[in-house]
Amino acid sequence: MNRPDLDSCAQEPIHVPGAIQPHGAMVVIRPSDMTVLQASANATEFLGRPIAIGETVDGVIDAHRNEILTWHGSEEPELQIQADNLSLGFHRAGDMIVAELETSPSDAADNVFLRLRGFAQQLAGQPDLPGALSTTVRVMEKLTGFDRVLAYRFDGEWNGHVVAEAGNGRLPSYMGLRFPAGDIPPQARALYALNHVRLIPDVNYQPVPLQPVINPQTGDTLDMSSAQLRSVSPIHLEYMRNMGTAASMSVSIMVDGRLWGLIACHSHEPHNVPVVTREACDFIVQTLAMRIAAQEHADEAAHSVALARIQGRLLGAMSVSQYWLDGLVSNVADLLAQVAASGAAIVAGGECHTVGATPTQDEIAQIIGWLADRPDTEVFATHALPLDMPAAKDFAATASGIIAIRISELHESWLIWFRPEVLRTVEWGGDPHKVVREQGRIHPRVSFERWSEQVRLHAAPWAEAEITAARDLRAAIVGIVLRKAEELAQLSS
Numbered sequence: 455m456n457r458p459d460l461d462s463c464a465q466e467p468i469h470v471p472g473a474i475q476p477h478g479a480m481v482v483i484r485p486s487d488m489t490v491l492q493a494s495a496n497a498t499e500f501l502g503r504p505i506a507i508g509e510t511v512d513g514v515i516d517a518h519r520n521e522i523l524t525w526h527g528s529e530e531p532e533l534q535i536q537a538d539n540l541s542l543g544f545h546r547a548g549d550m551i552v553a554e555l556e557t558s559p560s561d562a563a564d565n566v567f568l569r570l571r572g573f574a575q576q577l578a579g580q581p582d583l584p585g586a587l588s589t590t591v592r593v594m595e596k597l598t599g600f601d602r603v604l605a606y607r608f609d610g611e612w613n614g615h616v617v618a619e620a621g622n623g624r625l626p627s628y629m630g631l632r633f634p635a636g637d638i639p640p641q642a643r644a645l646y647a648l649n650h651v652r653l654i655p656d657v658n659y660q661p662v663p664l665q666p667v668i669n670p671q672t673g674d675t676l677d678m679s680s681a682q683l684r685s686v687s688p689i690h691l692e693y694m695r696n697m698g699t700a701a702s703m704s705v706s707i708m709v710d711g712r713l714w715g716l717i718a719c720h721s722h723e724p725h726n727v728p729v730v731t732r733e734a735c736d737f738i739v740q741t742l743a744m745r746i747a748a749q750e751h752a753d754e755a756a757h758s759v760a761l762a763r764i765q766g767r768l769l770g771a772m773s774v775s776q777y778w779l780d781g782l783v784s785n786v787a788d789l790l791a792q793v794a795a796s797g798a799a800i801v802a803g804g805e806c807h808t809v810g811a812t813p814t815q816d817e818i819a820q821i822i823g824w825l826a827d828r829p830d831t832e833v834f835a836t837h838a839l840p841l842d843m844p845a846a847k848d849f850a851a852t853a854s855g856i857i858a859i860r861i862s863e864l865h866e867s868w869l870i871w872f873r874p875e876v877l878r879t880v881e882w883g884g885d886p887h888k889v890v891r892e893q894g895r896i897h898p899r900v901s902f903e904r905w906s907e908q909v910r911l912h913a914a915p916w917a918e919a920e921i922t923a924a925r926d927l928r929a930a931i932v933g934i935v936l937r938k939a940e941e942l943a944q945l946s947s
């Protein structure tokens with residue numbers, strides 16, 4: 455969905471706001487001499503004493519100087535220190551140390567441990583992914599006290615789907631709703647893959663500037679990518695107000711190094727969560743992510759084994775056939791089951807053999823003509839061919855999805871599988887195509903009411919295992935064709 459407006463959203467440099475949220479204070483330190491390079495305007499309030507830029511740190515930070523410098527010389531990404539009712543978090547920004555201070559009730563840890571122990575047992579008792587997701591949002595709701603906690607899963611186009619929800623009824627249910635990719639733009643997703651927990655205790659906060667805003671050592675604004683207190687994009691704060699949420703916390707679900715989804719928490723009124731509780735939430739979500747990874751790996755492995763078994767039968771049939779395609783067209787069920795297709799066409803030797811539900815021969819010729827414009831493509835897969843090839847609208851009923859494998863460049867030969875159009879009703883949280891523009895600026899949509907859309911010209915998406923099986927079958931066929939050609943050459947020499 456190419457939308458120039460949203461591209462401008464993606465340009466917003468959210469990692470260098472030059473300010474923080476007021477529920478904590480920030481001090482930027484040069485480790486070589488523990489000199490203060492920058493401090494947030496509210497640092498005195500949290501340190502209980504004035505802080506001088508250019509002077510060495512003192513007070514509670516200096517009291518932990520040795521521990522901080524030992525950490526800074528280690529491989530550990532972060533350091534967390536609880537000093538009475540002050541929580542001090544340290545991370546690196548370039549070769550500087552960033553200290554973040556938050557008041558934190560000393561008994562916060564008690565509540566956390568009990569909830570954590572219960573979670574591991576409850577999760578182990580869940581037989582499937584929906585159960586694991588529901589358990590997680592329920593435990594997070596009780597642990598954090600947010601009004602609503604959602605499990606939000608990204609699809610292949612970075613649209614999001616609410617797949618589990620727990621709440622106390624103060625906020626509307628979003629269960630089952632989808633949200634467009636533009637609601638969380640690419641630079642935000644990239645940031646959340648690095649920094650997994652984001653808290654906004656009060657959407658109407660006044661940003662607290664870092665002083666000086668330009669770091670004297672780097673001559674640039676501080677990179678707050680790893681900070682907890684980073685001030686949030688005004689566009690997103692407007693989004694939250696439009697959504698009727700005064701506080702939010704989201705925790706990234708990282709599976710195999712990619713952002714699988716979020717656990718997103720919201721409250722109707724301002725709501726803060728202590729550092730130790732946020733850390734427990736991160737642990738809970740990482741535990742869930744390991745369960746998701748295990749489930750996905752098991753499902754993919756079982757799927758690959760089943761497809762390999764089918765491929766073994768196809769290769770056996772081809773190896774005893776005079777011509778490789780005879781082995782395929784004589785095994786229609788396996789040929790279609792190889793990628794769970796409804797039809798297939800084999801174009802070779804100037805002929806087009808079709809099995810199952812396919813476009814007409816002329817329409818297949820149009821597809822091959824269109825594929826010819828992709829000369830470097832050995833395997834082409836899409837579940838929405840008409841979006842790439844407009845003429846395919848005419849035969850969307852049989853070919854909204856294709857996997858095409860090029861057998862030979864020399865003699866135009868292809869194996870193409872087809873999937874039919876599947877009409878789907880998608881329930882969005884608000885009209886995803888609505889972009890509000892005022893004085894040339896983009897604004898988030900104001901309604902998140904259920905908005906139904908009939909999605910056409912799409913087939914069921916191809917699984918990774920199916921595309922891999924198609925790629926493997928292509929390699930096998932090319933090998934058979936080459937061997938047959940060599941045998942022929944030897945016979946004629």
Ligand SMILES: CCC1=C(C)C2=CC3=N/C(=C\c4[nH]c(/C=C5\NC(=O)C(C)=C5CC)c(C)c4CCC(=O)O)C(CCC(=O)O)=C3CCN2C1=O
Pocket residue numbers: 460463464466468604606614628633636637638639642652653654685686687689690693702703704716718719883896897898899
């Ligand atoms: C109901 C399901 C759901 C959605 C769809 C959602 C969206 C969401 N957007 C987030 C972040 C951003 N959205 C935007 C931008 C947009 N939001 C829009 O609706 C539009 C049109 C834009 C581009 C202009 C930006 C810049 C950011 C980065 C904010 C920051 O971390 O500084 C963030 C991350 C910030 C946060 O944790 O609140 C979220 C998570 C919250 N949330 C949800 O719970």
